[in-house]
Amino acid sequence: MTRYVLRFVAAAALLLLLAAPALAQGRIVFTDPGGLLDRAAIQRAAQPLINRGAEVAVYFVPSGGDSDFSSRLTKDGLVKGNLGRSKMIAIYVTLAPRPYSAIRYGDAWNAALDIELGGTRNYELIRKQKLGPGLSEGNYTAAFTATLGAIEAAIVSPPSPNGSLNISTVPLAILGLVLAVAIGGGALYSSRRRAAKIKAVADRQLKDAREGAAALITDLGQRFRNAEEKAEYDQVSYAPRDVDRLREAQAAAKDRFVTVQTHFDDVGEQLERDEKPQLAQINASAAAYIQVRDEAASVVENLAAVEQIRASLDELARQAPGEIARAKKS
Numbered sequence: 001m002t003r004y005v006l007r008f009v010a011a012a013a014l015l016l017l018l019a020a021p022a023l024a025q026g027r028i029v030f031t032d033p034g035g036l037l038d039r040a041a042i043q044r045a046a047q048p049l050i051n052r053g054a055e056v057a058v059y060f061v062p063s064g065g066d067s068d069f070s071s072r073l074t075k076d077g078l079v080k081g082n083l084g085r086s087k088m089i090a091i092y093v094t095l096a097p098r099p100y101s102a103i104r105y106g107d108a109w110n111a112a113l114d115i116e117l118g119g120t121r122n123y124e125l126i127r128k129q130k131l132g133p134g135l136s137e138g139n140y141t142a143a144f145t146a147t148l149g150a151i152e153a154a155i156v157s158p159p160s161p162n163g164s165l166n167i168s169t170v171p172l173a174i175l176g177l178v179l180a181v182a183i184g185g186g187a188l189y190s191s192r193r194r195a196a197k198i199k200a201v202a203d204r205q206l207k208d209a210r211e212g213a214a215a216l217i218t219d220l221g222q223r224f225r226n227a228e229e230k231a232e233y234d235q236v237s238y239a240p241r242d243v244d245r246l247r248e249a250q251a252a253a254k255d256r257f258v259t260v261q262t263h264f265d266d267v268g269e270q271l272e273r274d275e276k277p278q279l280a281q282i283n284a285s286a287a288a289y290i291q292v293r294d295e296a297a298s299v300v301e302n303l304a305a306v307e308q309i310r311a312s313l314d315e316l317a318r319q320a321p322g323e324i325a326r327a328k329k330s
Contacts, residue, residue, distance in 0.1 A: 045145035057090035112154040209289035253302035
């Protein structure tokens, strides 16, 4: 009987061991509105953490900062009030209005990430040594995968304050697999070919945004010249009150147009100050040109309103003789 009991206990233990990864399964929250990250590579790098129950959050957003990071964590259910979920691991990066990155985590990972090494906590060392270099080179996916790999490695073998490692009882084969995934993903996307591709995409987006804004401004300039030529005949064509209304509306539109031209020139001058602008500056300049284009489109609407006033006044003038003739007959 004892033998059968021992067999049952061993079988139950084996079943529990096999089921443990599934029971501990975490999740990933992936936010990359610009589509600059390779999601599959991020998923592979985060999987070891997810398997141990971590709630991994990756944020790569076009603009934001510390308050936006907190808002997103709250919205995604990773933070409630000032308390983060115990197994949360969140990495946040934004490029505007200035480059900003941060790592936050729950207390389940304090032994690996909160420990102080040489006066700096380990999560800050990981941010500076793994996340920062990849971001500065434009290797965004590599930056995130290297950071996730470093966090996993720290959890497997937490460092001690004296610089030694507290070797975990996790089998070395698993540790090797985790490091291979992280290093392999980082090496793949830290290649010069990947960096050149990202740079080429950014340059093309900048060129398209600049040319789109320039074309709209050029077209607006011609439309204003036409409008000014028409304005020379306003006093002989319309009533004084209508002339004043046209003059004020056209002057306001012209002021907005001058502001748009100045904004366009400022973006160009800012970009030309550096012979080799960094990727973050290229992306920021493209976004600024898109804003200029939107401002110019708004001026188009303002000028169209002025032209509509003239068209309405001309239509009334055409109808006036008929109204007078009908009045005489009646």
